[in-house]
Amino acid sequence: MTTPQTAHTATPAANPATERRFAVAEIAAPLLAAGVTPFLDAQAAGTLATFLAAPVLVAGANAAGMLSDRLLDDLPGGDVLRAHRRPFLMSTVATATAAATATLNGMPGIDALLAGWMTMPSLAGLVSTAWWGTTGLVAFSLRRVLSSAKPGTAAAPAAPAGPAPDSPVDKVLQLWDAHISGEYGACPGQNLILTGHSPVAWEGVIEAAPGRPVTVTAATVSGVYRVPAAWVDITDGPHDSSRRIHVRLTAPAEQDGPQYSALEALWLQRVARKGGCMPGTHLEGVTPDPATGGVAAWVMADEDTDALTVPDLYTIAGALRTTPLLVSVERTGNPRKAIFRMMDRSPLEEGRPLPGPETLLANKGGFVQLGTGLSGKPARVQLYDPEGGARHVLVAGVTGSGKGGVLQLLALSYHVNGVAIIYADPKGSSNPDVEDMAAYAGCGLDEAIGALRLAYSILRHRIEESRDLRAKNFVPTPERPYLVTIVDEMAQLLGDKSPHRAEAAFIVLALASLGRSMGMPVVLCGQIMNLDQMGSNTAIRDNVFYGGALILLRSDSAQADRVDLPRAFDGIDPSQIPAYWKGDEENLIYDPSVPEDDPRRTFGVGYVVGPDERAEMMRAWILESAAGHFDPAKVAVPGDFPGWGERDAIAVIPVGPAAEDADSAAAWTPASASPAPAKEPTAEEKILAVLDERRDPMGLEVGYLHLDQITDMTAVTRKTVENTCSRLVREGKAVRNPSTPGEYGLPLPDTAE
Structure with a gap:
């Protein structure tokens, strides 16, 4: 549709005679400075050169658009400054250059500046040529001002005379100035701020005087720009004295034009209006989206909006009269830009089975694809960073959200990539396929804490071994592989009602804070993300939650104390994912003659966010059972751990806070390590x-x-x-x-x- 451009404003000077005098001064100033300054004494010349720095600064700020319209309106001659941004900047720079040259080098310097072009090629020749070129360009750009008729000599201004405009943007602004906003135009003083221009369309904001309405009509614009009135859309602006305008320069495709115009108008009317859920925004680049069968567009902040504020999808869906599963707004790295999608039917409704275990092989960056996003982009999670170490993962979702299937996909991903698994399942054998892929599985409350104790002993061994070897980074080998600890239903071990809470929190904190550099990530899986369900330990939350990947499925809307989501989740609430795919048509009165439409569950629908990635709705691969996808003969084990043969004995020995009442002589210690310290390291x-x-x-x-x-x-x-x-x-x-x-x-x- 349009492409972002620097804002251009068509604002004529209020007094043509004043503007001509100012133009003459702009042209003459560089020549006067070159002719007069050499004859001044040193002190006067230095004072003049210093004084000229102020106009240069003002001209630079004016050319960069740093002087607000309100300030220019209040300044005497501000309308002239607005209309002469580039000529004024070039004139002040050329003038200051001449004054500075005369101050520093006297008459020889001015001679070199004025006649140096004859010595080309040389440095003096380049400077002289650039100075003359700038001075001449000032005069050339102001030729229309100097040749314009005096006020009152004609009843109405003629169309712009002279050569054709420098660019299509200039042509749009000059036509608006001459025939709409100018003194003799159809709507004097109603200026155009051009925000976008392309070969097929341009758009902008019409600004009237404060407190006055915009009276520009599509018919007026049609007559000035010689396009059909149907190609001109004028809608509500950011405030009462403004209106947005969109003008097509070519005929829209018959099947596309009405759809695009309707969506843009609908957004301005219901979403971007005053009091709407995203005021101060508009759509750009509306285009069909093959991945969804709907449309996609850029959500752009208006000129007077600093950054987008993205509300939850439930609110946007209500404004657009659809459902949360059929709209999507994704943040980008630009705070003034987001991606909007609107669909008739979600492409995630039809779940896709896992194509095969080879799909889960990690790329060179340690990423694996767990499913597909709404846009068709792979939904990825990083298992490990070859340079930064292992990555933790947090999986959250209520019963029926597909949490078990995602955990099974994760475990299979670790397995096919040669990662050893320690599995802690305090509820018992709730996921037997993960249990079969694990090198060690603790199923049951006491057995699960035993699995954590084993993981902690391996962590201590690897830390001591790393210190002995003075190793910088963890490098996996078949005998010393990555080792992930998967904790299913984490609240059973870390929650406030767990009898093993203190010991489990101590171990998980050690794995979360020290395990990454030892090749030992941790995966926590639970229904909610409240801090009290994570051992009430902010260090666990920060290291796992912000130090890895987040897989958030449909969650509990009642979790008021849920930890703050990263900024990538602004406007996203996983609790608003419905349990079933269904339309919004509900019968007020039950009719037994109408057959029931059995809904389909939305399991596996959620969001995956890794480091420096944006949140996009996705659906994980459907995997009812991992049986047949993994090789029991290739289950990886931590062969580097000397106590692996004693793993069952190690699993019953308490560690950390729970070891205070235990027999210290029974505690297992790596052969090369000293006994564990009794207190947390400083x-x-x-x-x-x-x-x-x-x-x-x-x-x-x-x-x-x-x-x-x-x-x-x-x-x-x-x-x-x-x-x-x-x-x-x-x-x-x-x-x-x-x-x-x-x-x-x-x-x-x-x-x-």
Whole structure:
């Protein structure tokens, strides 16, 4: 439809005589500065050059559109400044250049500026040519002002004389100025702000004087631009003294034109109106969407709207008289731009079965496709980052939302990519296929906490081994694979009624904060995301929730204390996903003669959001059972863990807070490790530990980590990390990166002493 352009305003000067005098001054100023300044004494010339800096700044701000219309309206001659933005800027720059040249180099400098073009090619020649070119361009661009008739000599202005406009945009603005908003136009003072232009259409905002209505009609625009009145759409503007205008320059396709015009008008009338759910917005680029069978468009903020505010889909659907499953608004990286889709029928209604286990093979970035998005884009989740370590995953959804199927897809994804699985299912054998794919499964409340204890022991071993080997990054091998801990129904272990809550929270926090760099991600699965169902531990929430992927299916609308969703979820409420696909036609009176239309469930419908990705409605692959898709002979195990043969014994030994009442002699300890500390490591100990992991084993260079990485790896607050790192530098225990701010490392051995 249209493409965004810099806003152009057709605003004539109020007094033509004043405008001509100003134009003469613009043309003469550079020449006068070049002729007069060399004859001034040094102090006067310097004062003049300094004084000329102010007009340059004003002209630059005016040309960049930084001076508001209200300010220009209040300034004497502001209408002239608005109409002469580019000539005024070029004139002031040329004038200041001449004054500065004369001040610094005297008459020889002016001679070089005026006659240097004869010495081409040379630096002086280039400067002289550029100065003369700028001065001449000022005169050329103001030729129409100087040749225009004096006020009162004609009853009405003639059409713009002289050469054709420089561009189609200039032509639109000049025609509007001459025949609509000008002194002799059909609607004087009703100016056009052009917001978009393309070969097929242009659009903008008509602004009248404050407090006055816009009286421009489609018939007036039709006569000026020689297009049919049906091609001109004038709708409500951002305020009462404005109107939006859209003018087609070519005939719309017969099957497309009415649809597009109707949708744009519907948006302005019901969504973007004052008091609407997205005021100060409009649609651009409406186009058919093959993925949905409907249409897609850009939602754009108006000129006086700084950023889009996206309401929930339930509200937008109501405004457009449809259902939440048939509309979509997705944020983009531009705060003034979003993607809008409207469908007659959702492409997600027909669930697609998993094509095969090979579909779940990760790409080089560690991403796997779990389903398809509304736009047809793959719905992906990152299992691991080859450079940043393993990625945690949170799955949430009420019973019947497809949570078990998604967890099965995740487990199968880990399996086909050679990741070992420890499965904790406190409810029992609720997902036997995941149990069969796991290297170790704890089914039942006590068995599930045992699975977590085993995962914690492997984590401790890998941390100690990494320190002994002075390894920087985790590199998986068949004997030492990625190892994921899947916790199903997490509230049974982490909720406030769990008898194992303190121990489970201690272990999950250790996995969430330290497991990523050890190749040990954690997957938490539950019905709701309340903090009290996650051990009431903000560190667990922050490390899992914000440090990995979120898979949010239909949720409980009553969870008032749900943790804040990332900004990608603005306007999205998973609790509003209905349980069934059904239309909005409801019978007021039951008619037994009408057969019931059995609804189909929406299981697997939700949102997947990974790092730096936007939230889009998706549907996961349908997988009733993973049996037959995985190879029991290829179930990966952590062969690097020396206590794997004793795993059942390790699973019954309490750790963390639960170990206080246990026999300490019974606790399993890695062969190369010291007994676990009785208390949580301090912030300094955690920071030194992660910096030590980054240390160069050869001792040739300092391994630096940024404050953001340290914060993420230690689960310590950013402020504490900053203060502790600064103190460690003062004490000589750490060093700053002299070339990159915010990076710290351990000193080399020869400087540590």
